Amino acid sequence: MTLRLTATVAERDVDVSLDVEDGRTVALLGPNGSGKSTVLSVVAGILRPDAGRATLAGTTLFDVAAGTWVPPHERGTGLLAQDPLLFPHLDALDNVAFGPRSAGARRGAARETARTWLGRVDAAELAGRRPSELSGGQAQRVAIARALAADPRLLLLDEPMAALDITVVPAMRQVLRTVLRGRSAVIVTHDVLDALLLADHVVVMEAGRVVEQGPTKDVLARPRSTFGAGIAGLNLARGTTDGGGVRTAGGLLVAGIHDDETVPDGVAAVAVFSPGAVGVHRERPGGSPRNVFAATVRELEPRGSQVRIRTDEVAADVTAPVVAELDLAPGTEVFLAVKASEVAIYRA
Amino acid sequence: MTLRLTATVAERDVDVSLDVEDGRTVALLGPNGSGKSTVLSVVAGILRPDAGRATLAGTTLFDVAAGTWVPPHERGTGLLAQDPLLFPHLDALDNVAFGPRSAGARRGAARETARTWLGRVDAAELAGRRPSELSGGQAQRVAIARALAADPRLLLLDEPMAALDITVVPAMRQVLRTVLRGRSAVIVTHDVLDALLLADHVVVMEAGRVVEQGPTKDVLARPRSTFGAGIAGLNLARGTTDGGGVRTAGGLLVAGIHDDETVPDGVAAVAVFSPGAVGVHRERPGGSPRNVFAATVRELEPRGSQVRIRTDEVAADVTAPVVAELDLAPGTEVFLAVKASEVAIYRA
Amino acid sequence: MVSARASGLPRWVLVPAAAGALFIVLPLVALASRVQWGSFWSLITSDSSREALLLSLRTSAAATVLCVLLGVPMALVLARTSFRGQGLLRSLVLLPLVLPPVVGGIALLYTFGRKGLLGETIDVLGLQIAFSTTAVVIAQTFVSLPFLVVSLEGTLRTAGQRYETVAATLGARPTTVLRRVTLPLVLPGLAAGAVLSFARALGEFGATITFAGSLEGVTRTLPLEIYLQRESNPDAAVALSLVLVVVAVLVIGLVRGTRGVSA
Amino acid sequence: MVSARASGLPRWVLVPAAAGALFIVLPLVALASRVQWGSFWSLITSDSSREALLLSLRTSAAATVLCVLLGVPMALVLARTSFRGQGLLRSLVLLPLVLPPVVGGIALLYTFGRKGLLGETIDVLGLQIAFSTTAVVIAQTFVSLPFLVVSLEGTLRTAGQRYETVAATLGARPTTVLRRVTLPLVLPGLAAGAVLSFARALGEFGATITFAGSLEGVTRTLPLEIYLQRESNPDAAVALSLVLVVVAVLVIGLVRGTRGVSA
Amino acid sequence: GSSDDAAAGSSSDGPRETTLTVYAAASLKSSFTEIGAAFEKANPGVSVTFSFAGSADLVAQIQQGAPADVFASADTANMDKATADDLVEGTPADFATNTLEIATPPDNPADVDSLDDLADPDVTVVVCAAEVPCGAAAAGVEKAAGLDIRPVSEEQSVTDVLGKVISGEADAGLVYVTDVRGAGDKVAGVPIPESADVVNTYPIAALAGSRNPDVAKAFTAYVTGPEGRSILTAAGFGAP
Ligand SMILES: Nc1ncnc2c1ncn2[C@@H]1O[C@H](COP(=O)(O)OP(=O)(O)OP(=O)(O)O)[C@@H](O)[C@H]1O
Ligand SMILES: Nc1ncnc2c1ncn2[C@@H]1O[C@H](COP(=O)(O)OP(=O)(O)OP(=O)(O)O)[C@@H](O)[C@H]1O
Ligand SMILES: [Mg+2]
């Protein structure tokens, strides 16, 4: 079930091209409003693009130029939308049984299937409830079961883990892993763990365009887009090569180690470094670090044994004693230092 | 604006008692369906409890026994519900201006206020859009702005960060910190960071009951409930004291260090230990660790430089090289070892 | 996920609502107060009254079924598609409401009558519509259909089509979506429309007398009987009207009770 | 957050929908085909016709306003509260639909007439209601009110009250909720109800002639004029009916156009 | 009480604008409109307005205090109701009569040329219901002729009978002579001698509640007088 898609939705300023290889899962990442749900809608057939075409396993889903349009129910795609939208007049069981019944199963068989799926998402005891009697997370689980029970050839999941409490997320991820095995799927998520654990490929969108894509590990290890770096938890500076570093639009020079020493000056490039490599000082440090930036602390995020210090541009991870010693708090003026040897520079 | 609440909602099996001190923020945590949204609904006045009473700053919100019931719009409470539910016939600006206008502001002034709030949640450019033209995360931001613009005495936020992309979450948290300063609030969340960064107190609910509450740091450091431990990222075993350890219902004995050595045997207690203190082995280890459990790996979660190994009961954090060396994958049978000195035992 | 009846209506709404209710109920009370209860029973159990009542119930039920069969698709097309001339069509559908019923009857005569537009076709088919019970049903359907279409279209628009879209992404064919999602969701509106249609059919007079005539047991429905009685015995007419009213209340109550309109 | 027209209706729905449309449109065509266009113009511009038309428009507009003022609160009370006897009240509200209009007119006479239930009260107030233009408006309101109430109640139930709840938590008083949330949300349904009421008022005949009489310029609306014309000149009656139809289409189209019912 | 000032307004001071409201049976519409116009011409300062409806409607309205000055009924039964309730000033005067005739479509497809033909089961006949005056008359004629007519419909009014005949739906109908004449060339009339036995009488009366009793009396006199008579005769009405 290979999906090949190019589509333009002018009204929403979305213009993408995307492939999902047979049996693979693609994680679709991007900031709010970047067009992720729009892409899923176009593939599912509930939104007509202004241009483009798509094929699934060789058969055309739509082709604007040729005037072809396969209606949603004939596409073999299954969509879990961002809003659970359970049918209010059916109980949870019949909601989940809706897909199998639409595919032609008898009532009894469809309910059996539905019961199985409800069990897998740990919602078996909700079978008889109306959607209005479910909590947010319970509704989301039922919606997941409903999407999976329809057993589509291509599964489109829009933030499946939203509203789930963190104690069930690992189990749900386990369920999805099993379901996604050998099936083509696109999964929209805001959680890097979902991308790492569920997806083979990552596609990053910003402002309606694909800004980066590739195998999950590569994208997360060497992000080329701001959002990619953000989700990977890395710092990223974008600019052009200048000697041994990257000069940003703001004029700052970030020194680092070139991926490929033959790159000439003036080429678009990114400098990427981990928050763990950033030192925090109250006074401007002397000595070895080639990169020192003045910044204001915005937020302190405890992360296990460490604390992430967020400034406007750069994040740094330090240990709790350091925070106490430097008396860091939101608003504190600090200097951030990174050794050039910790900064990876490569073409953007 | 001190809130004192006791309420029973029989139909949903919810029975809680909850206080919010003047100017403080309480984080309400708990698994899906534990009754968090129900509590907020009761306080906001959109759900009538079967018993109980509530006062805000001394004035009664409701008192079932006395037959008192203050309607929602006279309570001075503001609710951001789990579902954004923006008014479909108003654009984003007028949605946000709805609260100020209801409070009596003129159209112009209300719009001015609304514009400010939209700006603060980074949604200024969405002012003219209808809700149907917003992405999920954009709608959530507008809903947050709408709740905040109403400027209530007591703010009730149900999963405010849901649907937001991770790059805006820190900024939004910053906004909420500012707003919550000096204001009484209850915030429902699934993210421990929200609790840590926004709340003074934490209340943990399970199955409609409050199972644990206290200052945020205490609860997260020494959780007494399974969910509390789960959200704090700690392992927890519940049982009764037995010599130097805790005997679980399953018969397992977890040895550890007693908080209070004078506790007799047979008292309800919990044993808590961090995933970092858990060693992972392919063969049953000999030597010092007093606690060794056989388990099956369910999931590997990369976490920065470490990998969290999840089994059915216990989580362990190890470094990536260890994973490679032991050839860990979901399904691998392992032995988990914890030194008794790393296990804290205290009364539940 | 929380819904509650706690929010409430402004109090003052009760004042015009009560005024409206009085405005409708008072005339009914006035009517009831004029009934000569002594002769009431014998009057309404007379053969002709009973036959007229039964005929009315039968034809109105048939007309309501026809209205649902034709009107639901019409409302769907008006609410869920868009095409040129849709606005005009929507207005045209309303016209039987505006047309004085007698003129509606004339129009039906011109269409289905012996010398009407379709007269020959119908003759060829060997059907005899004029002066038959079928004609009564046609007349009632003609005047009642707009009620169902208009009120259902409003409900369909208010309900939106989000759930229909979801159903399609789950693989449901349009017919399945219609049967298992759209119709159940708009059931309150459909029931309201059907009740309106039934009530209108039950009270129908002008088009029936013009198009179908008035023969006891065949085409003389209760409203026609009431008219006739009024010429000779106004008291009987009032009494029969009350019977009509009571029957209507019963039937409507029954339908509401079993279908659970009061959500 | 995605809505689309892409899902679509099953094709076969078009068949009964077209049948229904034909069923309504054909008689209108038949009617139009019988009009003697030669004398049409002189006929419909005659003084009495013009006066009747203007009177009809004025009174129907007034009746529609009254229907909205009384009917919206009634629909709200029926849809958003629950009390004992609500089912009965709902059925009672439907009754003007069932009552043959002439009987409705009699009931109104018994209520507002000089010897009616309220006759003395009204006399004391120095008002003369029966046989005046006011009486026409009352008769039209009486028969049209149920349309608005029933169709709006259906829409209110379908729309649910989630948004009303949200508005209350934002500090909006019930009146504000009503004005800024409930009414805007059910506007399509309200417009549909108002159109139904207006159309019904425009076509009203039986209750008017009984309760208000048929005085030229005062109470003789277009349907009454049509009825009278039919006694002497059936062609004129048909021509006038067409005028009524065209006026109705225009007015409805105008209302729809400005209020944007077609969402 | 209210009649005094109105009377004062009209009697002595010569031509002041007076409005006379006449409640008349709908079947009288053409002739009474004509008579009204003539009356206005003869009495400057007086304008006549009509309320036309079924006789039963009109009586009900007069009983409820309708502001009527004159009532002209299409039958004696309804006038009797008004008299019984003391609504009438003086005694009603009969001003016209009417008899039945067979109406057929212009081409007379069923070849109806006598009352006997109506008993033929192949002929589609409509008549008025026995409850209304024209129906009572039809029943009388039928009885007098000793026939058994099986109508397909017993209509509520003459207009309804005519409607069925004009549209060709019925082959024949029993209506009044005046109706056949009023319908012009849309129907053909077949006179029936048996109808002479069953004559319908039209009474007129000034009403007790009139504000212009003098003018009301003048109008009734005008209708029963020669001017009214000639207009009525032209419309096909018989003399009382
Ligand atoms: N119905 C609509 N009409 C017009 N514009 C829309 C509509 N729905 C969404 N948009 C706009 O299109 C863009 C893409 O929206 P989309 O819903 O695809 O974003 P997303 O990536 O899913 O965001 P999120 O993470 O917030 O769900 C956004 O700018 C949004 O405002
Ligand atoms: N309208 C309702 N009628 C009956 N039961 C309900 C209703 N709404 C929720 N419940 C039930 O009440 C319990 C508490 O629900 P609530 O919405 O408060 O949970 P929650 O803690 O907010 O969960 P989540 O994290 O999933 O949002 C759940 O078991 C739920 O199924
Ligand atoms: Mg989205």
Ligand SMILES: [Mg+2]
């Ligand atoms: Mg919740």
